[in-house]
Amino acid sequence: MKTLQTKKRMFAFFMPGFLLGILYVNLIAGQYLAESGIFSEYFLKQYALAEVTAPEYIVYLAGTRLFPFLVMTGLIFTRARRIAAGIFLVWTGFLGGMLLTMAAFSMGVKGIILCIVGVMPQFILYIPAYVVLLWYAMTVSISTWNRQKTVFVVLMMTMGIVLEAYINPLFLQVFLKTL
Numbered sequence: 001m002k003t004l005q006t007k008k009r010m011f012a013f014f015m016p017g018f019l020l021g022i023l024y025v026n027l028i029a030g031q032y033l034a035e036s037g038i039f040s041e042y043f044l045k046q047y048a049l050a051e052v053t054a055p056e057y058i059v060y061l062a063g064t065r066l067f068p069f070l071v072m073t074g075l076i077f078t079r080a081r082r083i084a085a086g087i088f089l090v091w092t093g094f095l096g097g098m099l100l101t102m103a104a105f106s107m108g109v110k111g112i113i114l115c116i117v118g119v120m121p122q123f124i125l126y127i128p129a130y131v132v133l134l135w136y137a138m139t140v141s142i143s144t145w146n147r148q149k150t151v152f153v154v155l156m157m158t159m160g161i162v163l164e165a166y167i168n169p170l171f172l173q174v175f176l177k178t179l
Contacts, residue, residue, distance in 0.1 A: 006138050010131075013089035020090075021097025025105065029098075039106035039114075048176035052169040061161045069129070069157060076137045077145075085137035088130075110179065117175045122168055125160035129153045 037043065075084035103111030132153050136143055 006135060009138055010089060010134060013086045014093040017090035017093025018097040021094040022101045025098050025101040039103060039111060044176055044179065048173055054165045058161060058165040061164055065157065065161055072133060076133050081137040081140060085134045089134065114175065117171050120171060122160040122164035125156045125163065129156035129160070
């Protein structure tokens with residue numbers, strides 16, 4: 001029963017953020033955000049031609065992926081854990097809603113597929129790592145942190161970074177050649 005309540009609570013934070021992201025792009029930011037940036041034809045052509053050096057990219061990814069993860073981990077072990085988890089879920093939903101809406105504005109269904117290709121396969125590993133952290137934050141009174149959770153989370157994040165550095169650029173370049 002607690003599992004279902006925790007899932008609902010996490011969903012209740014994520015979905016309003018997602019809807020706010022969609023509304024923000026549709027009502028406030030409009031076409032301005034959708035026309036520039038990563039969905040522009042120029043940027044996509046440049047990325048398709050770029051050669052990604054995985055060892056250098058992995059250093060960049062370690063910083064950009066681990067900093068928010070470590071901040072979130074630190075907050076999870078404070079009294080502000082539930083607030084931090086809620087803010088994280090709302091913010092993540094907001095960014096996801098914005099990104100998908102901008103992709104749909106700019107490229108239609110191809111833009112949404114580009115977003116999916118852009119987060120595969122690493123998000124298959126990042127999501128469980130964050131879910132374990134957020135789950136613990138939401139159920140701290142009935143669950144404890146242990147070595148298995150630590151090993152799991154570290155392993156998922158590490159493997160996600162490696163996949164993002166070595167595999168994801170290949171997926172994206174193959175997909176971009178089809179555009």
